[in-house]
Amino acid sequence: MEPSEQRIKIAVQKTGRLTDHSIDLLERCGLKLTRSKDQLICYGENMPIDLLLVRDDDIPGLVGEDICDLGIVGLNVVEEKRLNRAAEGRAIEFKQIYELDFGHCRLALAAPDGTEYNGPESLEKTRIATSYTGLLKHFLEENRVDAEPVYFSGAVEIAPKLGRADFICDIVSTGGTLKANGLVEVDTLLQSEAVVIQTQQPLGEAKQALVDKILQRLDGVLQVRESKYIMLHAPKDALAEIHALLPGSEAPTVLRLDGDDDKVAVHAVCRENVFWDTLENLKAAGASSLLVLPVEKMLA
Numbered sequence: 382m383e384p385s386e387q388r389i390k391i392a393v394q395k396t397g398r399l400t401d402h403s404i405d406l407l408e409r410c411g412l413k414l415t416r417s418k419d420q421l422i423c424y425g426e427n428m429p430i431d432l433l434l435v436r437d438d439d440i441p442g443l444v445g446e447d448i449c450d451l452g453i454v455g456l457n458v459v460e461e462k463r464l465n466r467a468a469e470g471r472a473i474e475f476k477q478i479y480e481l482d483f484g485h486c487r488l489a490l491a492a493p494d495g496t497e498y499n500g501p502e503s504l505e506k507t508r509i510a511t512s513y514t515g516l517l518k519h520f521l522e523e524n525r526v527d528a529e530p531v532y533f534s535g536a537v538e539i540a541p542k543l544g545r546a547d548f549i550c551d552i553v554s555t556g557g558t559l560k561a562n563g564l565v566e567v568d569t570l571l572q573s574e575a576v577v578i579q580t581q582q583p584l585g586e587a588k589q590a591l592v593d594k595i596l597q598r599l600d601g602v603l604q605v606r607e608s609k610y611i612m613l614h615a616p617k618d619a620l621a622e623i624h625a626l627l628p629g630s631e632a633p634t635v636l637r638l639d640g641d642d643d644k645v646a647v648h649a650v651c652r653e654n655v656f657w658d659t660l661e662n663l664k665a666a667g668a669s670s671l672l673v674l675p676v677e678k679m680l681a
């Protein structure tokens with residue numbers, strides 16, 4: 382095994398909404414992992430990459446302080462940390478390098494059903510419960526609104542019922558928690574997803590090359606998730622129409638069919654999922670012998 386300073390350390394959430402997705406993505410990039418007995422580290426067996434399993438709130442700090450080289454964390458946590466550091470007059474020591482297309486959620490404003498809201502000016506002189514004081518203050522300043530953020534470390538949604546706040550500002554994905562508490566979403570402060578952050582410190586050539594390789598593999602992994610390989614037979618005179626119906630495909634391969642001069646075989650990678658109605662439309666356009674296959678790996 383390489384000396385520890387030559388191994389890449391990635392901070393990943395220990396237990397939570399991002400954990401399984403983060404580890405699964407890295408495994409799909411070819412990383413074989415074993416967990417330490419105390420469950421705090423995953424060692425990479427086949428690449429010099431180890432994962433540190435930590436609370437998500439600690440991830441920007443660990444990367445910023447150069448304890449970890451990379452981190453996988455929600456953009457909401459990254460932006461909150463960035464604004465808090467800026468408010469203290471400190472620089473941010475990590476950079477966002479990749480969007481991972483999972484952990485989608487938004488930082489939203491919500492209020493008890495029936496509350497009047499006609500834009501940020503409706504927040505004037507109200508109290509807003511949140512654990513995201515940095516992002517909330519930024520939003521209030523941008524909109525020149527004077528309102529009072531009330532810090533809650535969790536269970537923000539009960540603040541209005543307790544009479545502690547008029548509005549709440551919290552992370553929402555489906556909106557189920559809001560509804561269960563009689564709250565209605567009125568505005569969005571930030572759209573979030575899981576992102577990769579990297580330390581601002583130079584990594585050195587070997588480590589940076591490995592980071593670049595992982596990012597390229599991530600590209601492939603994210604692309605194939607939706608991609609399908611489609612094969613069909615098409616009348617030659619319907620080729621243009623059929624090509625136009627193939628979702629997210631560039632140049633399809635067109636092959637001669639033995640003993641049939643009117644039809645050709647068309648093979649294409651579709652970078653979007655292929656649904657039944659697409660197949661039915663292709664059939665209506667003259668396609669036959671349609672076959673859709675999953676794509677295992679892709680390298681552009």
Ligand code: ATP
Nearest residue numbers: 394397398399436437438455484485486552553554
């Ligand atoms: P930790 O113990 O690591 O501090 P946590 O309770 O702060 O965990 P989770 O609830 O596991 O964090 O959420 C982690 C991230 O998942 C959030 O920061 C956010 O980016 C994303 N996320 C996606 N959907 C939701 C949601 N409905 N509620 C909260 N977070 C969500």
Ligand code: ZN
Nearest residue numbers: 436437438439
């Ligand atoms: Zn957290």
